[in-house]
Amino acid sequence: MMLFVDGRSVEVPAGATLLDAVRAAGLSIPTLCHDDRLSTVASCRTCLVDINGRGPVAACSTPAADGLRIAVEASRDDRRAALQAIVAGLPARALDVPADRSELVRQCAGHGVTAPAGAVLLPVRGKDHTHPYVKLDRDLCIACGRCVRACAEVQGTFALTMVGRGAGTVVAPGTGGPWVESDCVSCGACVDTCPTGALSEPGLLNMLPIERQTMTTCGYCGVGCSLEVSTRGNEIMTVRPAGNGTVNRGHACVKGRFAHGFLGSSERLATPLVRRNGTLSEASWEEATGYVAARLAAIRDADPDGFAVISSARATNEENYLAQKFARAVMGTNNVDNCSRLCHAPSAAGLAATFGLGGGTNPFDDLDRCDAVLLVGANPTAAHPVVGARIFQRVMDGARLVVVDPRRTYLARHADVHLRPRPGTNVAVFNGLAHVLVREGLVDTAFLAAHTAGYGELRALLAEYPPERVASISGVPADDLVRAALIYGQAAAPAIFYGLGVTEHLHGTDGVRTLSNMALLRGAVGPGAGGGVNPLRGQNNVQGASDMGALPDFLPGYQKVLDPAARARCAAAWRQDVPVRPGLRIPQMFEAARDGALKALWIIGEDVLTTDPDSTSVRAALAACPLVICNDLFLSATAAAADVVFPVASWLEKDGTFVNFDRRFQRVREVVAAPGGVRTDFAVLQAVAARMGADLRCATPAAAMAECAAVAPLFAGISHPRLEREGPLHWPCGSADSPGTPRLYQEGFATEDGLAHLAAKPYLPPGEQCDTEFPLLLITGRRGEHYNSGSMTRRTANLRLLDREAVDVEPGDAAALGLRDGDSVRLDSRHGSAVLRAAITDDVEPGQVFAGFHFPGAAVNSLTSPVADEVTGCPEYKVTAVRLSRAE
Ligand SMILES: Nc1nc2c(c(=O)[nH]1)N[C@H]1C(S)=C(S)[C@@H](COP(=O)(O)OP(=O)(O)OC[C@H]3O[C@@H](n4cnc5c(=O)[nH]c(N)nc54)[C@H](O)[C@@H]3O)O[C@H]1N2
Ligand SMILES: Nc1nc2c(c(=O)[nH]1)N[C@H]1C(S)=C(S)[C@@H](COP(=O)(O)OP(=O)(O)OC[C@H]3O[C@@H](n4cnc5c(=O)[nH]c(N)nc54)[C@H](O)[C@@H]3O)O[C@H]1N2
Numbered sequence: 001m002m003l004f005v006d007g008r009s010v011e012v013p014a015g016a017t018l019l020d021a022v023r024a025a026g027l028s029i030p031t032l033c034h035d036d037r038l039s040t041v042a043s044c045r046t047c048l049v050d051i052n053g054r055g056p057v058a059a060c061s062t063p064a065a066d067g068l069r070i071a072v073e074a075s076r077d078d079r080r081a082a083l084q085a086i087v088a089g090l091p092a093r094a095l096d097v098p099a100d101r102s103e104l105v106r107q108c109a110g111h112g113v114t115a116p117a118g119a120v121l122l123p124v125r126g127k128d129h130t131h132p133y134v135k136l137d138r139d140l141c142i143a144c145g146r147c148v149r150a151c152a153e154v155q156g157t158f159a160l161t162m163v164g165r166g167a168g169t170v171v172a173p174g175t176g177g178p179w180v181e182s183d184c185v186s187c188g189a190c191v192d193t194c195p196t197g198a199l200s201e202p203g204l205l206n207m208l209p210i211e212r213q214t215m216t217t218c219g220y221c222g223v224g225c226s227l228e229v230s231t232r233g234n235e236i237m238t239v240r241p242a243g244n245g246t247v248n249r250g251h252a253c254v255k256g257r258f259a260h261g262f263l264g265s266s267e268r269l270a271t272p273l274v275r276r277n278g279t280l281s282e283a284s285w286e287e288a289t290g291y292v293a294a295r296l297a298a299i300r301d302a303d304p305d306g307f308a309v310i311s312s313a314r315a316t317n318e319e320n321y322l323a324q325k326f327a328r329a330v331m332g333t334n335n336v337d338n339c340s341r342l343c344h345a346p347s348a349a350g351l352a353a354t355f356g357l358g359g360g361t362n363p364f365d366d367l368d369r370c371d372a373v374l375l376v377g378a379n380p381t382a383a384h385p386v387v388g389a390r391i392f393q394r395v396m397d398g399a400r401l402v403v404v405d406p407r408r409t410y411l412a413r414h415a416d417v418h419l420r421p422r423p424g425t426n427v428a429v430f431n432g433l434a435h436v437l438v439r440e441g442l443v444d445t446a447f448l449a450a451h452t453a454g455y456g457e458l459r460a461l462l463a464e465y466p467p468e469r470v471a472s473i474s475g476v477p478a479d480d481l482v483r484a485a486l487i488y489g490q491a492a493a494p495a496i497f498y499g500l501g502v503t504e505h506l507h508g509t510d511g512v513r514t515l516s517n518m519a520l521l522r523g524a525v526g527p528g529a530g531g532g533v534n535p536l537r538g539q540n541n542v543q544g545a546s547d548m549g550a551l552p553d554f555l556p557g558y559q560k561v562l563d564p565a566a567r568a569r570c571a572a573a574w575r576q577d578v579p580v581r582p583g584l585r586i587p588q589m590f591e592a593a594r595d596g597a598l599k600a601l602w603i604i605g606e607d608v609l610t611t612d613p614d615s616t617s618v619r620a621a622l623a624a625c626p627l628v629i630c631n632d633l634f635l636s637a638t639a640a641a642a643d644v645v646f647p648v649a650s651w652l653e654k655d656g657t658f659v660n661f662d663r664r665f666q667r668v669r670e671v672v673a674a675p676g677g678v679r680t681d682f683a684v685l686q687a688v689a690a691r692m693g694a695d696l697r698c699a700t701p702a703a704a705m706a707e708c709a710a711v712a713p714l715f716a717g718i719s720h721p722r723l724e725r726e727g728p729l730h731w732p733c734g735s736a737d738s739p740g741t742p743r744l745y746q747e748g749f750a751t752e753d754g755l756a757h758l759a760a761k762p763y764l765p766p767g768e769q770c771d772t773e774f775p776l777l778l779i780t781g782r783r784g785e786h787y788n789s790g791s792m793t794r795r796t797a798n799l800r801l802l803d804r805e806a807v808d809v810e811p812g813d814a815a816a817l818g819l820r821d822g823d824s825v826r827l828d829s830r831h832g833s834a835v836l837r838a839a840i841t842d843d844v845e846p847g848q849v850f851a852g853f854h855f856p857g858a859a860v861n862s863l864t865s866p867v868a869d870e871v872t873g874c875p876e877y878k879v880t881a882v883r884l885s886r887a888e
């Protein structure tokens with residue numbers, strides 16, 4: 001369409017508004033009630049323009065039409081009058097808000113609108129500062145409703161509403177009471193969209209100007225949100241989600257946006273600690289690195305495999321690269337692993353066996369073109385909130401949703417079908433869904449013939465999984481199973497997203513493989529249409545830690561340790577032979593320690609005593625190991641049990657890269673300086689190597705990335721300068737001119753024969769079983785407010801949002817046990833016991849209970865078992881037989 005704006009012709013696409021046309025002409029007008037991401041209400045009248053001399057209309061809501069003539073400059077007084085009317089209803093201080101946090105102030109300045117002369121006596125409506133992060137000043141509210149729409153349309157939470165009438169209208173929590181007791185999930189979207197500063201956050205209340213802004217990548221979960229951090233001196237004022245072109249598209253969550261208070265915690269370690277006469281005491285860096293170097297040199301000389309390192313999925317790629325290089329090139333062992341072992345190791349193994357590579361198949365943005373989502377064993381509303389919000393938006397826009405989860409999660413409430421299998425029965429459910437696809441003729445036979453192997457064998461196995469049999473194994477009603485299969489099978493472009501409810505099982509890898517079968521049967525992955533198979537990977541850099549080769553059987557870029565050519569490539573770069581024998585996995589490291597074979601264990605950023613299963617035997621392993629070294633920000637339970645502790649910098653205090661859940665390399669930047677005495681993991685590894693007379697080279701993170709690119713063909717085109725210039729890059733990225741590969745397998749699968757491999761895997765029962773002594777089944781997982789061991793989030797105001805761990809109990813079970821909400825309950829398993837507070841909710845099924853593991857005092861992992869995935873050793877955290885009793 002062609003229109004004229006102040007006499008100039010502009011082109012706009014069909015469906016555009018006058019506002020789009022005004023912007024296309026390079027002009028800007030106030031739009032106080034408008035946010036491009038939100039639905040339009042056209043209530044503030046500040047965007048008035050004149051069309052064809054017919055009088056003013058709201059530009060934001062008026063459709064553009066061919067040939068229209070819009071007068072912008074000539075209608076300036078209409079907009080000015082609208083601004084003036086808004087200001088007249090506000091206290092004069094509304095215009096004292098710094099311009100960088102008030103659109104109203106900026107627009108008034110631009111239009112010469114000032115506070116009304118003389119004292120205007122307005123009723124004082126007061127503030128609601130009850131919430132630790134979201135601060136409401138009702139007197140600055142202009143009732144534009146943007147916050148209410150952002151909450152509903154961006155976050156999908158519906159926590160806010162407008163109350164009052166006429167000039168008295170103001171935002172309020174829908175629940176009526178104080179903000180802190182509302183349904184608010186503290187994502188901050190309302191603060192970001194507020195045009196006046198009525199909604200604000202702690203770092204802005206002092207009205208001081210911002211000095212510096214730094215773009216970085218969030219260091220909590222694997223979504224990898226781009227964040228813009230504003231600082232003043234060495235203090236963080238705000239963390240805002242970055243917009244266009246980012247994975248998070250201007251949205252973030254309570255962790256990335258607000259949970260940075262741990263940085264300044266008085267419990268932050270600032271000096272190395274060395275155990276002397278049984279007690280950890282302060283030591284200089286010189287002393288601590290010298291001590292570690294001497295002990296490690298002696299261990300290496302006796303038996304290199306007497307050493308092992310657990311590298312950190314919280315740390316950068318460059319730090320992980322150095323950690324594995326330290327193990328292999330300095331110590332001479334492949335004993336290196338990372339917490340992917342506890343998490344998505346079955347994804348890496350299962351996806352690689354099926355498709356060829358161990359990462360998710362599609363970029364997250366592909367969700368936009370999917371018409372059905374199969375969400376399995378994942379609760380992104382709590383664990384990957386930006387993903388949860390976007391799935392919710394897709395559903396509101398008409399996509400179908402199937403949720404497979406024993407618990408009624410937030411998205412399960414909004415699903416077309418919610419399947420609630422008994423924990424540990426996924427493989428039966430996935431085979432049952434596949435059975436229905438085959439039976440109903442919903443398989444893509446041309447795709448299967450061209451791109452897959454194993455269909456004959458799979459069909460034979462699937463014959464044994466009719467819905468009725470699956471119902472008896474899993475408890476999922478046969479009709480629901482059929483409905484779910486039809487939704488996935490009849491969609492034009494279905495996508496699978498899944499989480500730990502699939503992987504953390506005795507048969508976790510089988511779960512990943514049988515779930516992947518669905519996408520292959522439908523031809524909804526790779527060369528076919530559709531959204532593929534996407535693990536919602538956990539830690540900020542768990543993908544990267546494995547990519548960098550912090551794995552016992554893989555060198556950087558998933559090159560097999562057993563491959564002589566790959567070893568030779570690394571050996572040439574490292575000027576050191578690479579050990580031939582694959583190393584120990586985390587559970588095997590603990591076993592070796594208990595057996596006396598492991599002489600030193602370096603644990604970088606993992607609180608194994610809190611987060612690994614069966615903590616009693618982990619404690620025994622640490623006690624039996626002669627030298628335990630731990631790098632952490634805080635004296636975690638593991639650090640407290642170590643012999644040497646190195647205090648290190650966090651993600652906000654260092655430079656490097658992370659790889660997010662859809663395989664994007666993204667820059668991480670030093671936003672604030674780490675406290676004095678604290679070093680990066682990168683510097684600590686360098687220092688210890690140097691004291692051992694070894695040279696890790698890679699003087700900077702950029703140099704480490706460059707060396708990694710030289711040894712790993714998968715990342716050959718990745719470098720810091722390129723990421724600076726071009727922004728995020730998806731691997732595989734094989735050369736400096738490769739644009740990266742957001743969507744895998746467009747030309748065919750990456751297996752040796754180029755075919756995807758369907759897996760005929762029978763259902764096998766979980767490792768833990770209930771009996772009369774342990775009659776209830778404990779599921780463990782996440783709560784939105786806290787992160788893993790909680791070491792960071794518990795040291796922020798998130799503690800005011802959730803201050804202790806609870807066990808969720810179904811009302812009938814609670815009644816049978818005589819439990820009331822809030823009672824203290826004791827949980828016993830075959831492995832240990834813990835005391836938690838009861839939360840009574842029918843989000844859990846009868847016979848099942850649920851607990852998080854974010855409070856070390858609650859000792860949830862003393863309950864969980866050593867049972868682990870047969871292929872990868874990933875713990876069966878999701879299935880533990882327990883008994884509950886009232887604790888006095
Ligand atoms: N707030 C917050 N966010 C986090 C984290 C955190 O601790 N807190 N941790 C990060 C990390 S490391 C990870 S790995 C991710 C994890 O993210 P998710 O995988 O979403 O996390 P979980 O809550 O552990 O488990 C997901 C769901 O699996 C379900 N489930 C349990 N057993 C079964 C089963 O047998 N079958 C099926 N179908 N479902 C089952 C549970 O009921 C639960 O709702 O989150 C990341 N993000
Ligand atoms: N019961 C139960 N247990 C579970 C799970 C479950 O679902 N149920 N999930 C498992 C999963 S998926 C995971 S990933 C693990 C996570 O378990 P962990 O990796 O142990 O958990 P985190 O709390 O993320 O981080 C561990 C430590 O790293 C420190 N840290 C943070 N940043 C850095 C850094 O840059 N450098 C260094 N050196 N340290 C840093 C933190 O202070 C913290 O003490 O928990 C597992 N445990």
Ligand SMILES: [Mo]
Nearest residue numbers: 342343538539
């Ligand atoms: Mo994880």
